Amino acid sequence: MAEPAPILQLEGLRKRFGGLAVTDDVSLTVAARGIHAVIGPNGAGKTTLIHQISGTLAPDAGRIRFAGRDITTLPLHRRARLGLARSFQITAVLPGFSALENVALAVQSGAGSSFRFCRPAAAEARLNTAALAALAEVGLEHRAAVAAGALSHGEKRQLELAIALALQPRLLLLDEPLAGAGPEETERLIGILRRLKSAYAILLVEHDMQAVFALADRISVLSLGRVIATGTPEAIRADPEVRAAYLGEEE
Numbered sequence: 001m002a003e004p005a006p007i008l009q010l011e012g013l014r015k016r017f018g019g020l021a022v023t024d025d026v027s028l029t030v031a032a033r034g035i036h037a038v039i040g041p042n043g044a045g046k047t048t049l050i051h052q053i054s055g056t057l058a059p060d061a062g063r064i065r066f067a068g069r070d071i072t073t074l075p076l077h078r079r080a081r082l083g084l085a086r087s088f089q090i091t092a093v094l095p096g097f098s099a100l101e102n103v104a105l106a107v108q109s110g111a112g113s114s115f116r117f118c119r120p121a122a123a124e125a126r127l128n129t130a131a132l133a134a135l136a137e138v139g140l141e142h143r144a145a146v147a148a149g150a151l152s153h154g155e156k157r158q159l160e161l162a163i164a165l166a167l168q169p170r171l172l173l174l175d176e177p178l179a180g181a182g183p184e185e186t187e188r189l190i191g192i193l194r195r196l197k198s199a200y201a202i203l204l205v206e207h208d209m210q211a212v213f214a215l216a217d218r219i220s221v222l223s224l225g226r227v228i229a230t231g232t233p234e235a236i237r238a239d240p241e242v243r244a245a246y247l248g249e250e251e
C-alpha cells in the first residue's frame with residue numbers, strides 16, 4: 001500500500017534574531033499519522049520552529065507546506081482553520097466554566113457558522129455531543145461537569161488536548177505537554193498520546209526523553225538551529241553526532 005502523503009513539509013526554514021540563526025535551513029517531513037518528536041538542547045530553536053509552523057512568527061526564508069498547500073504566508077487563524085492546532089496556546093482555559101463548556105466553546109469557534117441554522121436547543125445538544133466526544137478521546141468524560149479550575153494539573157493538560165481535538169485538527173503541535181506533570185500524570189498523558197497518535201499527526205516538542213523515546217515514531221534532533229539527524233528512535237539513539245550534541249550530556 002502506498003504511504004499517505006505527508007501532512008507537513010518544511011523546506012529550508014530560516015529565522016534570525018539579530019546575529020543569531022535560531023532556525024538554520026530546517027527541512028522536515030511529518031507523516032500523516034503518528035508522533036514526530038523534535039528534541040534538542042535548551043536554546044536549540046524548538047519553540048521558535050513551532051511558532052513558525054503555527055504562524056506566530058514569520059520565517060526569513062524557506063517554505064511551509066501543510067496538507068498539500070503552501071501556507072508560508074498564511075496568518076495563524078487561517079492555518080488553524082485548515083487543521084493546524086496547537087495545544088500550548090490554550091493554557092488559558094476558563095477556570096469558572098466546566099470542562100465540557102470549555103471544549104464546547106472550542107467546538108463552536110471551530111465550527112464557524114455551521115450551527116447558525118439550528119434551533120438553540122439543537123445547536124447546544126450538537127455542541128455538547130461533539131465536546132463530550134473530544135473529552136472521551138482524552139479520558140476526561142467523567143469530569144465533564146467539573147469546573148476547569150478545580151481539575152488537577154494533569155487533568156488540565158488533558159483538557160487542553162481535548163480543546164485542541166475539538167477543532168478536528170489534521171496536525172497537533174504539542175509544546176511540552178508533559179511539563180510540570182508528576183510521575184502518575186506523566187504515565188496517564190503518555191497513554192493518551194499513544195492512543196491519539198493512531199488517529200492524528202502530532203509534532204511533539206518535549207524534554208522528557210523517556211517519554212519521547214517511548215512515544216515517537218520519528219525523531220528530529222535540532223542543535224544550534226539545524227536539524228542534525230532525523231530517524232527512528234533506535235537510529236537516533238545510535239547516532240554518534242546526536243550523542244555528542246545532546247544525548248551524551250545525560251550520560
Ligand SMILES: Nc1ncnc2c1ncn2[C@@H]1O[C@H](COP(=O)(O)OP(=O)(O)OP(=O)(O)O)[C@@H](O)[C@H]1O
Binds near residue numbers: 042
Ligand atoms: N524573540 C526573540 N528575540 C531574540 N532571541 C530569541 C527570541 N526568541 C528566542 N530567541 C533565542 O533563540 C534561541 C532559541 O530559542 P527557543 O526558545 O526556540 O529554543 P528551544 O529549543 O525551544 O529552547 P528550550 O528547550 O529552552 O525551550 C535562544 O537562544 C533564544 O534566546
